[in-house]
Amino acid sequence: MRCGDAEFIDVDGLDALFRALSDRGYRVIGPTIVDTAIVYDDIGGTADLPRGWTDEQDGGRYRLVERDDDALFGFATGPHSWKRFLHPPVQRLWDAERDGDAVTVRPAAADPAPLAFIGVRSCDLQAMRIQDRVLIEGPYPDPHYADRRAAAFVVAVDCGTAGGTCFCVSMETGPEARHGFDLKLTEIIDGDAQRFIVSAGTEAGRAVLAALPTREAGDADLASAAAVVDRTAASMGRTMRTDDIHGLLLSNLEHARWDDTAARCLACGNCTMVCPTCFCTTVEDSSDLTGTRTSRSRRWDSCFTADFSHIHGGSVRQSTRSRYRQWATHKLATWHDQFGTSGCVGCGRCITWCPVGIDITEEVRAIRETAEQ
Amino acid sequence: MEGLERFIGEHPFFAGLDAGYRQIVSGCTANVRFEPGQYLFHEGEDADRFFLLRHGRVALEIEVPGRGALTFQTVSEGEVVGVSWLIPPYRWAYDARALDLVRAIAMDAACLRGKCDADPTLGYDMMKRFLPILVDRLQATRMQIMDVYGASD
Amino acid sequence: MVPIVARVRRRRRDGPGVWTLDLRSDEGAVRPAAPGQFNMLTVFGVGEVPISVSGDPGDGDRLLHTVRAVGPVSAALADLRPGSAVGVRGPFGIGWPVGAMAGRDILLVAGGLGLAPLRPALYRLLADRDRFGTLTLIYGARSPDDILFRREFQSWRRKPGLDVQVTVDHATDAWDAHVGVVTTLIPRATFDPSRATALVCGPEVMMRFAVNGLRNAGVDEAAIFLSMERNMKCAVGLCGHCQFGTVMICRDGPVFSYDRIGAMLGRKEL
Structure with a gap:
């Protein structure tokens, strides 16, 4: 944002933004309440947003609670992340048809509409960047992800509330959205006045912004916006030391703490489903009864299943201990070797949605405090 | 004797053996040959000798009733046949x-x-030469027990 | 992501439950594979598995894969008749460093079905025999009946400049060659350890034993190459299944030098 160039919109302006995106052909997806949780789904306007609600989060605990204001983005993160849309749980890859001995294979069709994401948090912007590295920037880009990602319009929002399991400050991924968005909003509530400081990060963002009923923001607005992220940064629910975490974990692969964790872990895979960077998939082939039409689909998989590491003879990772260790060491250590970044953005979802409340920050702390060196 | 002492000096099993010990050891040796199919020894017999192979191969076998002689290892030139002479009985x-x-x-x-x-000191030298052979055979046996190549049937 | 359709041209039994498929592509040639690379083969309606290329990279007309029927997909593959359609994606992965082995003494150490991914390297080495030092093929199988490419061994034995040594774990009366694990053949091979490169392929336990034998013989850890196996779904570094500590087998391998992965080998459930 250039100095003196700050603008803001009100709630009507936000509705205008949704209409502008919809008019440009985007499928608009944002936070909304379904089954007592804030999830990401198709939204028509600000009326669909979780106005006046926030979330209370802790290990294995998530509750919606009413706020004492009308904030539209006054919550942290829910069980969904944007990978649900960019890297969906099920992706058809191809269909094949047999005619005698001949077989014709047709790649799956692309999505009809580009996606617009409303309310993307800084941690999730970083998660997208991490998935970009994995799914686009390797030698074999995933065309499905790449197409959706290139077409998507991202409206970020600075976090005004830190969740009880958030630790983006430790992972240096938030709470302020700094890049990776087309537009960014900072929600400011001052009594009855509800404003969204808005700035563009791309040409596409500027073009949309130009069509909105904006007003010039004053110094007081900018000071309030800065205070929002400062306040959030100061109220993280969790912290994790990351210095030499690669060496720490890889030199402690036989640490007794992994057994301790395994005694609690149900190997349910929830952490991998809610994690915004976990990308693992498996494939499923299916066939009609005559074997004429066959197809292959890709679906999310989890390193917590026995099948995941199956080779002829059995699973490589038979114990829950080895599966949790694989997940945690991949996320925090070997991800660096494979992709040049951490695989963790500190969003805290794995802590909140673990049915037994296993806390990755606590596990790392325990290993650090009792490591041999 | 001179020929045998030279053979001992040349055999990998005695590589680096002190010249004095080589002479002592030579006092216990004989030069032998076996025709193809001939047995060096049989199970249950007194282990009163062991053999440093200079040429040819030897099959180590166990007779299994109904299945004949099963070879579990072949030993080639430069290697040693027989370790039972070390351990009572x-x-x-x-x-x-x-x-x-x-x-x-x-x-x-x-x-x-x-x-x-x-x-x-000679005894310790001999043990240091035999122990690696025993350990190698133990490890090879482990690998054979694991049947790592997978079932063929 | 989308396979090219190929057709089984010929099918040949190369061991118990082991079949070599000769494939030809419908839609123009499938890209030729470097020795040690693999393709993902699909039986339509059944599934897809990684299978290493076992033919001669110099023989552009034939695309060979040697398959052992061990799971539903490999069993369906091994059972395909001439004319049947097969989906092919690939070739993938980093193979044997044949191009960087000029002037070296070379040991190929194979166990069981592990001979199949090494065969393309052997063909290339033989085709360019003068560029290399000594060349030894050491092969271990479970029993004489399990020996892969049995007929081809006859011709390899007659090749000048190739020393072929075969051993079996369990012998029958008719067997008159070596008995014992494959590592026992390493000290008997002729090579200068200071300029030797070893390519090792077989079950992981066998490879770990072989590495010990090679290191004892003085071969440098950076000159020992292994072909690793893990579960694979995508073969292109996207599905995450082939994680092996710091590396992904499909993207960074399947062939690795021992000095790169040695610290992780044998680590329980890694």
Whole structure:
């Protein structure tokens, strides 16, 4: 944002933004309440947003609670992340048809509409960047992800509330959205006045912004916006030391703490489903009864299943201990070797949605405090 | 004797052996040959010798009723046949059969044991030469037990 | 992501439950594979598995894969008749460093079905025999009946400049060659350890034993190459299944030098 160039919109302006995106052909997806949780789904306007609600989060605990204001983005993160849309749980890859001995294979069709994401948090912007590295920037880009990602319009929002399991400050991924968005909003509530400081990060963002009923923001607005992220940064629910975490974990692969964790872990895979960077998939082939039409689909998989590491003879990772260790060491250590970044953005979802409340920050702390060196 | 001492000096099993010990050890040796199919020894017999192969191959076998002789290892030139002479009651635990024309140095076990007892430094040297062979065979046996190549049936 | 359709031209039994498929592509040639690379083969309606290329990279007309029927997909593959359609994606992965081995003494150490991914390297080495030092093929199988490419061994034995040593774990009466694990053949091979490169392929336990034998013989850890196996779904570094500590087998391998992965080998459930 250039100095003196700050603008803001009100709630009507936000509705205008949704209409502008919809008019440009985007499928608009944002936070909304379904089954007592804030999830990401198709939204028509600000009326669909979780106005006046926030979330209370802790290990294995998530509750919606009413706020004492009308904030539209006054919550942290829910069980969904944007990978649900960019890297969906099920992706058809191809269909094949047999005619005698001949077989014709047709790649799956692309999505009809580009996606617009409303309310993307800084941690999730970083998660997208991490998935970009994995799914686009390797030698074999995933065309499905790449197409959706290139077409998507991202409206970020600075976090005004830190969740009880958030630790983006430790992972240096938030709470302020700094890049990776087309537009960014900072929600400011001052009594009855509800404003969204808005700035563009791309040409596409500027073009949309130009069509909105904006007003010039004053110094007081900018000071309030800065205070929002400062306040959030100061109220993280969790912290994790990351210095030499690669060496720490890889030199402690036989640490007794992994057994301790395994005694609690149900190997349910929830952490991998809610994690915004976990990308693992498996494939499923299916066939009609005559074997004429066959197809292959890709679906999310989890390193917590026995099948995941199956080779002829059995699973490589038979114990829950080895599966949790694989997940945690991949996320925090070997991800660096494979992709040049951490695989963790500190969003805290794995802590909140673990049915037994296993806390990755606590596990790392325990290993650090009792490591041999 | 000179020829045998030279054979001992050339055999990998005795590589680096002190010249004085080589002479002592030579006093327990004989030059032997076996025709293809001939047995070096049989299971249950007294393990009164062991063999340093100079030429040819030897099959180590165990007779299994109904299945015939099962070979569990073949030993080639430069290697050693027989370890039972080291450990009481000094009895062979398998058959050893020459696969080709075999030339070997036969070591008299009682003679060598006596010399080792008399000079524990020589005894320790001998143990250091035999122990790696035993450990290698133990590890090879482990790998065979694991049947790593997967079932063929 | 989308396979090319190929057709089984010929099918040949190369061991118990082991079949070599000769494939030809419908839609123009499938890209030729470097020795040690693999393709993902699909039986339509059944599934897809990684299978290493086992033919001669110099023989552009034939695309060979040697398959052992061990799971539903490999069993369906091994059972395909001439004319049947097969989906092919690939070739993938980093193979044997044949191009960087000029002037070296070379040991190929194979166990069981592990000979199949090494065969393309052997063909290339033989085709360019003068560029290399000594060349030894050491092969271990479970029993004489399990020996892969049995007929081809006859011709390899007659090749000048190739020393072929075969051993079996369990012998029958008719067997008159070596008995014992494959590592016992390493000290008997002729090579200068200071300029030797070893390519090792077989079950992981066998490879770990072989590495010990090679290191004992003085071969440098950076000159020992292994072909690793893990579960694979995508073969292109996207599905995450082939994680092996710091590396992904499909993207960074399947062939690795021992000095790169040695610290992780044998680590329980890694």
